Amino acid sequence: MSRYIAQRYRLFAASETAYGVFNADPADHGEIRPDTEGFSQVGKTERLERDYIRADLGNSPGLPGAKSCEVKLSLPARGGGYAAGPDIEARLNPELASLLATCCAARHADTGAAVTGGGLDSVILDGVPSECFTPGGLVFVDPLGSGNFEARWIAALDDTSHAVTLAGPWKGGAAWNLSTAPAATGQLYAAVQAMPGATGQQSACLEVSGIAIGESAPVWRYTGMYGTAKIDDAQAGKRLMIAFALQGDSYEIAAGTPVISHSAGAGSWPVKPADLKTLNAEFRLNGQRLAYQSLSLDLGNQWEAIPDGNAANGRAGFALTRIATGGKAVVYWDPAYTETLSGGERVDFSWVVGGPADGVGFHAPVCELTAVKETTINGLLAMELAFVVLPSGLPGIPDWTWAFAGTPVEAPES
Numbered sequence: 176m177s178r179y180i181a182q183r184y185r186l187f188a189a190s191e192t193a194y195g196v197f198n199a200d201p202a203d204h205g206e207i208r209p210d211t212e213g214f215s216q217v218g219k220t221e222r223l224e225r226d227y228i229r230a231d232l233g234n235s236p237g238l239p240g241a242k243s244c245e246v247k248l249s250l251p252a253r254g255g256g257y258a259a260g261p262d263i264e265a266r267l268n269p270e271l272a273s274l275l276a277t278c279c280a281a282r283h284a285d286t287g288a289a290v291t292g293g294g295l296d297s298v299i300l301d302g303v304p305s306e307c308f309t310p311g312g313l314v315f316v317d318p319l320g321s322g323n324f325e326a327r328w329i330a331a332l333d334d335t336s337h338a339v340t341l342a343g344p345w346k347g348g349a350a351w352n353l354s355t356a357p358a359a360t361g362q363l364y365a366a367v368q369a370m371p372g373a374t375g376q377q378s379a380c381l382e383v384s385g386i387a388i389g390e391s392a393p394v395w396r397y398t399g400m401y402g403t404a405k406i407d408d409a410q411a412g413k414r415l416m417i418a419f420a421l422q423g424d425s426y427e428i429a430a431g432t433p434v435i436s437h438s439a440g441a442g443s444w445p446v447k448p449a450d451l452k453t454l455n456a457e458f459r460l461n462g463q464r465l466a467y468q469s470l471s472l473d474l475g476n477q478w479e480a481i482p483d484g485n486a487a488n489g490r491a492g493f494a495l496t497r498i499a500t501g502g503k504a505v506v507y508w509d510p511a512y513t514e515t516l517s518g519g520e521r522v523d524f525s526w527v528v529g530g531p532a533d534g535v536g537f538h539a540p541v542c543e544l545t546a547v548k549e550t551t552i553n554g555l556l557a558m559e560l561a562f563v564v565l566p567s568g569l570p571g572i573p574d575w576t577w578a579f580a581g582t583p584v585e586a587p588e589s
Contacts, residue, residue: 179393180386182211186248187435188273190377194492195399195424197380197434204382204435205269205442209248213418216383216395217245218426241488244397244426246381250274252406252415255581256447258315258531259365260287266582267367269445273379274419277402278474279577280372283309290318290361295352296342298363304332304339310571312368313538313578315531316341318353320360325353326457326527328538328576330569339363344569345540346523347462364531366580370573371474371498376401378492379421384433391430399424401493403476406502406537408453408469408528415451415528415535422478424492445583448533456528458504468505468552470526472537474577475499500539500575501563508549508556516544524562534580539564540572 187204191197198204221240229235250270259265264286267275276282285308289301298316300307308314308329315324328351331340342351379400385393402421435441458467476498483491506512515522521543527536546561564575 179388182214183386184383185433187382187441188379190273190276191380191398194378197382197396197398199434201435201439201441205273206437206444207248207250207270207274208444209250210416213247213249215245215247216397218395218397218428219243219245241490242425244400244423246397246400246421246423247419249416249418251450252417252535253448253451254366254529254533254535254579255583256445256532257582257584258287259285259580259582260362260531261289263287263365263582265365265367265580266584267579268583269442271417271579273377274402274421275369275404276377277379277400277421278376278404278419278476279369280375281368281370281573283312283368283370285309285312285314285365285368287365288363290357290363291337291359293338293357293361295356296349297338297340298357298361300337300339300363302337303334304337305334308332308339308363308365309368311370311538311567311573311576313366313527313534313536313576313580314339314341315364315366315534315580316353316357317362317364318355318357320358320362324364324531326534326536327351327353328525330572342462345462346521347459350459350462364580366534366536366578369577369579371500371575373495376495381421382433382435392433394427394429394431394433396427396434397421397423398426399492401476401478401495403474405474406470406472408456408471408526413453415453422493424490425488447583448581451529451533451535453528456526459523459525461523462525465506468557470502470504472502472526473500475501499563501545501561503559503561505550505552505557505559507552508558512544512547512558512560516547519543521565522562524564529580532581534578536578536580537575538578539575540567540569541565541574
């Protein structure tokens with residue numbers, strides 16, 4: 176029996192071209208580096224018990240059933256690494272791309288644009304807005320082109336006037352206004368917008384290989400994986416992480432040679448950008464900025480197996496049966512939150528950390544508080560607000576948008 180070293184693995188992930196079939200093209204794979212804490216992988220085969228009427232006292236042999244697998248891991252939350260300014264398309268960080276695709280139905284890559292003017296609640300583009308941006312999406316606005324940017328969410332696009340509306344339809348109205356009216360030197364920096372939906376998620380496969388002892392290494396391959404994700408901003412100054420929980424259709428476990436490797440053409444783990452810390456996070460309720468201690472978000476995807484008696488494993492993949500998105504935030508005490516809860520009022524929730532090159536943001540324009548609990552922040556009275564995301568009710572605006580700013584490719588020199 177070989178003695179392999181535990182928890183020293185090389186992990187590669189890719190989207191599948193056919194559901195449940197391992198993508199064996201190394202060029203489609205990218206290396207990921209999850210934290211050791213919280214990482215787990217399980218390949219399961221259901222055992223079908225057979226309890227016969229027997230003359231002796233022994234057990235009856237079981238029958239192997241369907242295979243399935245589960246993988247849980249946490250990756251740093253980060254954008255592309257370089258700001259997606261005018262005429263540069265935003266793209267997801269390669270480490271996150273295939274796993275995010277298992278959770279979010281729609282992913283729109285916006286393109287940065289130059290600004291020719293505007294007011295405090297909107298900007299005018301040197302171009303057609305709908306060709307560059309997505310309603311509901313995150314942009315970083317540099318009104319004067321001076322390097323001072325402000326994070327905003329797109330409320331509306333007008334191709335006739337070339338206007339991008341940033342305030343007005345959102346709850347809080349003028350609280351979303353820019354601090355300075357845009358000038359002809361201004362710029363809009365773009366992000367990739369991930370949004371919910373019942374269909375459109377892409378299944379992923381994962382290869383995990385250990386350190387080789389002799390001429391072989393332990394190798395795990397998981398296929399047909401869909402999942403959900405959580406953001407846990409537990410404390411200012413801590414790294415911002417995304418926790419993925421994936422469930423899959425099948426698995427293989429062997430000792431041998433990995434199919435996926437850097438030498439075969441798989442992508443390396445991206446060094447840029449550096450991990451995000453939450454010291455400068457911008458948290459808003461109804462447009463008003465609030466100091467907060469902690470925040471958690473859960474996409475709440477629930478996947479259920481689709482029965483299929485003609486399939487060898489008795490199922491035809493998984494169906495998304497519910498998107499129960501919600502979270503919690505701890506803020507300083509204010510009786511208005513209790514009044515909002517008891518009155519059934521709706522609130523606009525926004526959270527952004529980082530900037531045009533590495534920023535991550537989440538916005539849900541219509542949320543409902545489900546619980547308000549008194550607590551403390553460093554000895555000061557505070558409240559823990561639990562909320563759920565509701566349908567936005569705004570034309571063309573999704574229930575929520577999860578945005579990742581920047582692009583992994585350095586901007587070309589002008």
